[in-house]
Amino acid sequence: MGTGISLNNLEITVLKGVGARLSETLQKLGINTVQDLLFHLPIRYLDRTRITAIRDLRTNTSVVIQGRVLSSQVNFGRRRSLAVTLEDATGSTCLRFYHFNAAQKNNFEEGRQVRCYGDPRLGVKGIEFYHPEYEFIDSASQAPVEQSLTPVYGLTEGLSQSRLRKLTEQAVEILDSHSPDELLSESVNAHFGVKSLSDALRFLHFPPPDAPVEEILNDQHPSQQRLAFEELIAHFMVRQQLRLQMHKNRSAPIQPHKSQADKLLASLPFSLTSAQTRVIEEIRGDLAKGLPMLRMLQGDVGSGKTLVAALATVDVASAGYQVAIVAPTEILAEQHFHNFSGWLDPLGIQVTWLVGKLKASERKTALAELASGAAQVVIGTHALFQEDVLFKNLGLSIIDEQHRFGVDQRLSLRKRTSDGLVPHQLVMTATPIPRTLAMTAYSELDYSVIDELPPGRTAIQTALVKQVRRPTLIERVKLACGEGAQVYWVCPLVEESETLSVANAEETFTDLQSQLGSVSIGLIHGRLKSQHKEEIMAAFKAGEIQLLVATTVIEVGVDVPNASLMIIENPERLGLAQLHQLRGRVGRGSVASHCVLLFGDKLSHQGKERLQVMRETNDGFVIAERDLQLRGPGELLGTRQAGDMSYRIADVQNHAHLLPLVHETGRQLMASDSPVTEKLIQRWIGDKKHYANA
Numbered sequence: 001m002g003t004g005i006s007l008n009n010l011e012i013t014v015l016k017g018v019g020a021r022l023s024e025t026l027q028k029l030g031i032n033t034v035q036d037l038l039f040h041l042p043i044r045y046l047d048r049t050r051i052t053a054i055r056d057l058r059t060n061t062s063v064v065i066q067g068r069v070l071s072s073q074v075n076f077g078r079r080r081s082l083a084v085t086l087e088d089a090t091g092s093t094c095l096r097f098y099h100f101n102a103a104q105k106n107n108f109e110e111g112r113q114v115r116c117y118g119d120p121r122l123g124v125k126g127i128e129f130y131h132p133e134y135e136f137i138d139s140a141s142q143a144p145v146e147q148s149l150t151p152v153y154g155l156t157e158g159l160s161q162s163r164l165r166k167l168t169e170q171a172v173e174i175l176d177s178h179s180p181d182e183l184l185s186e187s188v189n190a191h192f193g194v195k196s197l198s199d200a201l202r203f204l205h206f207p208p209p210d211a212p213v214e215e216i217l218n219d220q221h222p223s224q225q226r227l228a229f230e231e232l233i234a235h236f237m238v239r240q241q242l243r244l245q246m247h248k249n250r251s252a253p254i255q256p257h258k259s260q261a262d263k264l265l266a267s268l269p270f271s272l273t274s275a276q277t278r279v280i281e282e283i284r285g286d287l288a289k290g291l292p293m294l295r296m297l298q299g300d301v302g303s304g305k306t307l308v309a310a311l312a313t314v315d316v317a318s319a320g321y322q323v324a325i326v327a328p329t330e331i332l333a334e335q336h337f338h339n340f341s342g343w344l345d346p347l348g349i350q351v352t353w354l355v356g357k358l359k360a361s362e363r364k365t366a367l368a369e370l371a372s373g374a375a376q377v378v379i380g381t382h383a384l385f386q387e388d389v390l391f392k393n394l395g396l397s398i399i400d401e402q403h404r405f406g407v408d409q410r411l412s413l414r415k416r417t418s419d420g421l422v423p424h425q426l427v428m429t430a431t432p433i434p435r436t437l438a439m440t441a442y443s444e445l446d447y448s449v450i451d452e453l454p455p456g457r458t459a460i461q462t463a464l465v466k467q468v469r470r471p472t473l474i475e476r477v478k479l480a481c482g483e484g485a486q487v488y489w490v491c492p493l494v495e496e497s498e499t500l501s502v503a504n505a506e507e508t509f510t511d512l513q514s515q516l517g518s519v520s521i522g523l524i525h526g527r528l529k530s531q532h533k534e535e536i537m538a539a540f541k542a543g544e545i546q547l548l549v550a551t552t553v554i555e556v557g558v559d560v561p562n563a564s565l566m567i568i569e570n571p572e573r574l575g576l577a578q579l580h581q582l583r584g585r586v587g588r589g590s591v592a593s594h595c596v597l598l599f600g601d602k603l604s605h606q607g608k609e610r611l612q613v614m615r616e617t618n619d620g621f622v623i624a625e626r627d628l629q630l631r632g633p634g635e636l637l638g639t640r641q642a643g644d645m646s647y648r649i650a651d652v653q654n655h656a657h658l659l660p661l662v663h664e665t666g667r668q669l670m671a672s673d674s675p676v677t678e679k680l681i682q683r684w685i686g687d688k689k690h691y692a693n694a
């Protein structure tokens with residue numbers, strides 16, 4: 001199809017300078033052939049084609065500046081640093097080095113011209129550059145800037161940017177005589193306005209001087225779109241293969257058990273929302289088919305997913321099959337255990353639980369009950385994934401807050417079959433996944449949304465308050481507790497250290513105790529023994545504790561309807577989606593609820609603007625979209641799952657508009673059963689395909 005000889009199977013060792021050692025290094029990047037190297041695309045570009053005026057510097061965009069050295073001095077603060085002040089016609093800025101030697105310091109003589117490349121950041125004294133790359137421009141003040149964008153590649157130990165770039169140069173030369181196979185139909189190149197795959201690759205590795213910079217930096221160039229399209233198809237097909245593979249299995253066909261369900265519903269003080277009703281019907285449709293259900297249930301915090309899960313559980317248990325429900329924390333597992341027992345015991349369905357902290361004898365009993373089928377429903381944590389957990393006839397597994405688990409974990413419960421039947425699976429998440437992200441990260445799953453909150457909830461009012469106003473806030477807490485309200489005081493990670501954050505929570509606890517003598521205060525964090533945690537949660541639920549100081553252990557699931565005020569310290573350290581999760585712990589009853597984001601006095605304007613989103617909306621989907629824009633998919637998916645879908649060139653947001661065509665093309669290719677599917681997957685995903693087979 002392509003012109004010239006196929007690139008296929010041209011070993012990387014044909015390149016000059018690639019011996020055994022280097023090829024081993026390249027292998028770590030999944031590069032075995034020249035083609036692999038060509039598809040190892042730049043992860044980003046640096047724009048060194050123009051010089052930015054110091055006055056126009058903005059944070060987080062990589063730039064080139066040029067100016068003369070105004071001063072250079074060593075500061076002996078908390079950490080010794082070299083600070084060089086650089087000035088151009090429009091203003092001045094600071095280059096800061098924490099590691100430097102005498103020669104380096106002496107080079108920054110007053111008056112010398114310096115060109116500096118880097119990402120400006122907000123420092124103590126305004127915008128600064130930390131450890132920028134730089135060079136002295138002594139000879140000609142008009143020294144030319146780079147002619148084209150500078151690609152930046154993903155590296156591995158023992159390989160430098162420039163080394164990789166040299167190799168890529170050789171590989172691109174080979175493109176003149178060899179071509180990668182055009183795996184997609186010819187119309188695709190035309191659709192995107194590129195001549196050939198070779199052309200697109202050449203362009204991306206070495207954008208020509210006249211290339212449209214903005215377009216490339218925004219991932220919108222035709223070459224980028226063409227390749228992203230192909231990559232997204234490859235990922236989509238892997239997930240579809242996973243789906244097909246799972247649908248080769250059979251599952252127990254489960255009919256809804258009307259009378260049991262009605263009995264449960266009749267015992268509730270409320271009726272289902274129409275969204276809950278619709279979703280349970282979608283689930284019943286799946287369960288009845290005899291094919292494994294693979295469904296993701298999304299719903300904002302407090303939308304009532306647990307009850308939907310319970311109704312599905314009733315159907316499956318009443319049909320004589322077992323149900324396993326997995327929660328990410330013991331607190332949540334405990335809470336589910338209580339809820340499910342309360343709902344299902346009256347129906348004669350036996351519920352047990354399995355968590356890490358069970359005594360050996362308790363665990364043994366639980367395992368025996370599961371193996372014999374005496375226990376029809378089990379609720380647990382990761383402990384349920386262990387090999388020695390055997391079921392008599394597991395019919396359904398439900399994973400709550402699924403983003404806390406990896407794909408492989410999610411799938412491990414699938415293996416526990418009886419009579420060759422595979423359990424149905426329902427995964428639930430309260431972190432709303434924007435539609436575009438769901439279309440990529442979870443395209444193998446069907447998708448249900450509870451897009452309605454139970455009636456009578458009053459919207460949570462969120463306020464931003466500065467630390468200096470802490471005393472006033474404490475007064476307000478006192479008042480609220482006096483009126484019978486219950487309050488959460490959340491102290492998130494202070495640094496990436498559990499120990500420090502616990503210390504911080506303890507300190508806050510002591511401090512609040514000394515200031516709020518009349519209020520009963522509890523403290524809960526991840527370091528406490530499970531039993532202790534439970535006692536505290538039970539006391540809070542019972543209203544014996546009025547103010548609960550907590551780390552983010554209470555983030556997911558915890559349901560205490562009487563709690564109506566939450567204070568979150570250092571909210572600037574958390575993602576918006578996570579703040580939304582936390583905030584969802586209040587506003588669960590009918591009283592008006594409030595959330596106070598107690599931010600640090602040094603918070604930047606941008607940081608504050610970010611937090612404003614929390615004030616403006618209670619809609620988890622809007623917040624998730626913003627988080628996706630601001631922090632990328634890692635935050636929303638959890639690092640493990642984000643790692644499973646790291647792209648070479650595609651960008652979930654910037655290429656969202658391609659997704660409908662991606663799905664259509666991917667489906668057609670798979671339906672035609674052509675060998676192209678495997679080739680595309682090999683090209684883009686290669687050995688990382690493991691997650692499809694998990």
Ligand code: ADP
Nearest residue numbers: 270271272273301302303304305306307454559
């Ligand atoms: P989430 O979707 O965040 O897991 P939960 O299932 O914990 O939410 O439900 C939150 C609260 O709403 C619980 O106290 C639950 O009993 C209650 N609830 C669920 N469905 C309804 C409904 N239809 N009407 C009123 N309250 C409901």
Ligand code: MG
Nearest residue numbers: 305306430557
């Ligand atoms: Mg929940």
